[in-house]
Amino acid sequence: xxxxxxxxxxxxxxxxxxxxxxxxxxxxxxxxxxxxxxxxxxxxxxxxxxxxxxxxxxxxxxxxxxxxxxxxxxxxxxxxxxxxxxxxxxxxxxxxxxxxxxxxxxxxxxxxxxxxxxxxxxxxxxxxxxxxxxxxxxxxxxxxxxxxxxx
Numbered sequence: 694x695x696x697x698x699x700x701x702x703x704x705x706x707x708x709x710x711x712x713x714x715x716x717x718x719x720x721x722x723x724x725x726x727x728x729x730x731x732x733x734x735x736x737x738x739x740x741x742x743x744x745x746x747x748x749x750x751x752x753x754x755x756x757x758x759x760x761x762x763x764x765x766x767x768x769x770x771x772x773x774x775x776x777x778x779x780x781x782x783x784x785x786x787x788x789x790x791x792x793x794x795x796x797x798x799x800x801x802x803x804x805x806x807x808x809x810x811x812x813x814x815x816x817x818x819x820x821x822x823x824x825x826x827x828x829x830x831x832x833x834x835x836x837x838x839x840x841x842x843x844x
Contacts, residue, residue, distance in 0.1 A: 727783055
């Protein structure tokens with residue numbers, strides 16, 4: 694599925710930004726850590742918008758109540774991390790520690806999506822729902838093309 698491929702690539706980018714930011718903090722390079730954390734936040738904003746308005750919305754529009762129980766906490770995690778990233782100060786040791794914890798938690802969050810939600814979507818959504826989810830990705834990523842296919 695091209696959409697899941699692109700979401701997975703976005704996950705890889707945010708993991709790399711987060712890990713590189715932590716390594717920059719370890720090296721005492723606060724400017725680089727801030728830059729990478731900013732790039733992480735930027736990537737996540739468009740990623741979350743695409744997921745929430747697309748894939749998540751389509752899954753919530755099915756007859757499976759289980760998706761509500763699974764997706765609502767994921768969206769809450771998006772909001773919590775987004776608020777933290779917008780307000781943190783990596784020069785503050787407490788925020789630095791919280792950032793490290795957030796990067797670790799992001800790995801767990803991604804696993805919930807890739808290991809459960811994404812596979813479930815393949816067997817649940819129909820063609821029109823996939824089209825709607827892909828259209829939401831495009832709205833969240835104005836001017837960008839999906840990977841490889843150039844859609």
